[in-house]
Amino acid sequence: MSLPATVIPLPQPVLLPVEGSAESFPVRRVYCVGRNYADHAIEMGHDPNREPPFFFQKNADNLFAGKDFPYPPLSNDVHFEVECVLALKAGGADIKAENALDCIYGYGVGIDFTRRDLQAEAKKLGRPWELAKAFEHSAPVSALVPASRLGHPTAGRVWLDVNGERKQDGDLNQMIWKVPEIIAELSKLFVLAPGDVIMTGTPAGVAAIKKGDSISCGVDGIATLSLKVV
Ligand code: MN
Numbered sequence: 001m002s003l004p005a006t007v008i009p010l011p012q013p014v015l016l017p018v019e020g021s022a023e024s025f026p027v028r029r030v031y032c033v034g035r036n037y038a039d040h041a042i043e044m045g046h047d048p049n050r051e052p053p054f055f056f057q058k059n060a061d062n063l064f065a066g067k068d069f070p071y072p073p074l075s076n077d078v079h080f081e082v083e084c085v086l087a088l089k090a091g092g093a094d095i096k097a098e099n100a101l102d103c104i105y106g107y108g109v110g111i112d113f114t115r116r117d118l119q120a121e122a123k124k125l126g127r128p129w130e131l132a133k134a135f136e137h138s139a140p141v142s143a144l145v146p147a148s149r150l151g152h153p154t155a156g157r158v159w160l161d162v163n164g165e166r167k168q169d170g171d172l173n174q175m176i177w178k179v180p181e182i183i184a185e186l187s188k189l190f191v192l193a194p195g196d197v198i199m200t201g202t203p204a205g206v207a208a209i210k211k212g213d214s215i216s217c218g219v220d221g222i223a224t225l226s227l228k229v230v
Contacts (some may be wrong), residue, residue: 008151011198014060016087016197017143018106025087025105025144028195030058032083032112033182036201037174040081043204053177053185056129062138063110063197068230071211072135075115078209081202082160082217085110086179086229087144091192100183101152103192109219110141111160111227112199118207142223147217152179153221158203160217170203172219177201 003010005010013022033055035041038048071078089105112133119132153172160168177185182200186192209215218224 008189014061014063016108018217019145026195027060027063027197028193029061030060030094030139030197030199031186031190031200032056032058033131033177033201034175037170037203038176038177039170039174039204040150040175040202040206043206048176050176052149053182055183055186055189056133057061058112058139058199062134062136063141064139065141066139067227069113069140069215069227070137071113071209072137075117077115077117079114079116079206080160080162080167080198080209080215080217081112081114081206082158083110083112083199083202084158084172084219084222085141085144086183086198086200088138088192088196088198089194091139091187091194091196093187093191095184095187095192097180097184100180100211101147101204103183104147104152105194105217106144106146107150107153108142108144109217109223110139110199111136111215111217111225112202114206140225140227142225144222150222154178156222157220157228159220160205160215162207162209162215164214167207168205168217175195175200
């Protein structure tokens with residue numbers, strides 16, 4: 001297939017590395033789940049009971065596999081949120097939970113960096129969250145590990161250290177909405193497709209970072225990720 005002539009250069013595709021492979025994973029959309037661990041919902045001042053899940057989006061090109069996280073502008077309160085990441089190889093609308101795992105290409109670990117001060121203001125004013133969530137480099141991710149190698153983990157420590165000190169320490173089995181339910185609920189709202197990436201929410205312990213910090217995080221049994229805040 002030859003590409004059509006374009007009036008400006010074609011945007012670069014967003015590609016994530018795949019562990020143990022020379023081939024990469026092309027990203028289409030990025031969906032994120034809010035408040036999916038009870039202890040984090042409580043620390044953010046919300047009821048941890050099983051309210052319907054809610055979602056927001058980041059931009060595909062906010063994902064990156066680099067080692068440096070550039071501290072973003074116009075915030076003095078950037079928080080980390082370590083999350084298990086799903087990468088889809090199939091999609092559709094109204095996917096049943098019992099079929100949802102068949103849509104998953106693989107898993108990784110990522111950070112949903114958040115300009116918490118801008119998010120707090122947006123919440124107060126009833127405004128959208130993009131300023132807080134969808135900024136440049138806001139979603140570093142590990143290489144993806146194919147489910148064909150990994151299976152579909154339902155438990156495993158989800159952790160994050162700053163300068164060697166443990167800040168977040170949860171477990172995949174504490175998710176309020178499990179992975180098949182997330183895909184089922186999301187596919188009621190959007191038509192999912194190959195290339196979609198889902199960030200599945202964060203356990204408690206989110207906090208601010210500063211330039212010079214070293215961050216390490218992981219989901220045990222899946223992947224780890226290390227970054228420097230620059
Ligand atoms: Mn998050």
